[in-house]
Amino acid sequence: MRARTAIVCSVADQGVAALTNILVLVTAARLSTVAEFARFSAVYLVFTVLLGVSGAHTGQPLVLRRGGSExxxxxxxxxxxxxxxxxxxxxxxxxxVCLLVPGATANALMALGLVLPVVLGQDIMRYAFSTLHLPHLALAGDVLRLVCVLGALALQPHGAPAARLVVVWGLAALPALLLSAALLHRRVAGAPVRPGALLRRGHLGRRFVVEFAVGNATGQLSVLGLGAVGSPLVVGALRGATTLFGPLNVLFTSATGFGPPLLGRLAGERRRVRAAAVLAAVLAAVAAAWATVLALLPDPAGRRLLGDTWPTAAALLPATGSQYTAMAVGTCGLLALRMLDPRTTLAIQVVFSLASVAFLTGGYALGGVPGAAWGLCLGSGCKAVATWTRVARLANRTAAARTPLSAAAARPGESS
Structure with missing residues (x-):
């Protein structure tokens, strides 16, 4: 497939995946009470963490391989x-475990356990298609999933419990899983299968899981922690606000997961860094524009999107919009570092992710839920600055190392 066509298909696929995520949460918010949406949001947050771990351990090392080889x-x-x-x-x-625990939240988590192979299996095939330079096949599977999931959720009654919505959402991805499996089998049939190799020492996915744990899961789990020690509605409020930025959230995650095969088509590190910088500027502008649109959204329209969760989510839009603008810059910086030297990203993830948790907790203590949202924004901003500072240093060091020595420098014993 030609590079331009591959880029278009890959971007379209990420857009469809982003649209699916946001419409799932929007539909759940409209079908649920505030309490049930808080439960569904908590379960979806757990799924997001598991999805990220799967992508980090299995998907991201996969896309670094050359797609045409056996x-x-x-x-x-x-x-x-x-x-x-x-x-x-x-x-x-x-x-x-959840079968032994009473409560509606435990029932929803049990439902997630039942559908987990379907949703994670369909996602890993997207990485496989990207590795094989077949993003149009990933797009076909994601379009089918979008249609099936939204159609199934649309048939659910208002006030449906979170456990039922989780089961419907998960099983509706089964047709996309089967289609993707059939398409992938035609391309990889006969190749050796060694799943145990992903557990061996030295597998690159272990490092990426640590980066994800400190870079993404830490902040998400801290939100759950605030809901546990404070009010469960904290989770619903923060998730309601971030739901409105769902497309950007998926695009940011996809940048590090699916960006390397696309940037790898460019010749030279400088061109790759410039491409990552342009992508950062574009995504930041999109995030700022989207935040402005949401801030100007009339209250009735907002209630049609998120139902009873809209008032609490709307109050967080300035902070969440600023956070996503900073996240765009930082994510593309991490993508540039992944292309320059993937060993350099772990320290940044550890330091600034822990700082974000501290800002989140401190913000909540000082200003409640809005303070927590601004704390997350501050953490994302600091991380973005540190990431691109590191990119600049690495790029300059690489350029200096490749500068040819002059004749005089090569023969220091001679005088000019």
Whole structure:
């Protein structure tokens, strides 16, 4: 596939995936009471963490391979097999534990455990198609999932419990999983399958999981923690606000997960860094424009989007919009670092993710939910500055190392 067509298909695929995520949460908000949406949001947040771990451990190392080789085809089969096995084991454990715990939230988590192999299996195939330079096949699967998921949720009655919505959302992805599996099998049939290789020492995914844990999951789990020690409505309020930025959230995650195969088509590190900088500027502008549109949205229109959750979410839009603008810059900076030297991203993720948790907690203590939102914004801004500072230093160091020595410098014993 030509580079321009691949980029268009990849961007379209990320857009469809983003649209699916935001419409799922919007539909759930409209179907649910405030309490039920808070439960659904908490479960969806758990799923987001598990999805990120799966992508970090299995998907991101996969897309760094050369897509035309037999080794890459075998790696795709191994990644899919490993993900399905791991999801079945983890899902069964989650469902079994929650079966013994009373409460509506436990029931929703048990439902997540039952559908986990379907949703994680469909996602890892997107990475496989990206690795094989077949983003149009990933797009086909995601379009089918969008249609099936929204159609199934639209048939649910108002006030449906969170557990029921989770089951419907998960099982509705089954047709997309089957289609993706059939399309992938035609491309990788006969390649060796070694899922155990993803557990061996030295697998690059281990490092990426640590980065994700400190870079993404820490902040999300801290939101759950605030809901546990404070008020459960904190989760619903913050998730309601971030739901409105769902497309950007998916695009940011996809930048590091699916960006390397696309930027890898460019010759030279300088061109890749410039492309990442342009992408950062574009995404930041989109985030700022989207935040402005949401801030000007009339209250009746907002209630049609999020139902009873709209008033609390609307109050957080300035902070959340600023946060996503900073996240656009920082995410593209991490993508540039991943292309320059992936070993440099871990320290930044650790330091500034822990700082974000501190800002979140301190903001909540000082100003409640709005203070927590501004704390997250401050953390994202600091992380963006640090990331691009590191990119500039690495780029300058690489350029200096490649500068040819003059004749005089090569023969220091001679005088000019």
């Amino acid at each position: 080794e890459a085809r075998g790696a795709c089969r191994s990644a899919v097999a490993f993900t399905l096995i791991a999801a079945e084991v983890l899902g069964a454990a989650l469902a079994g």
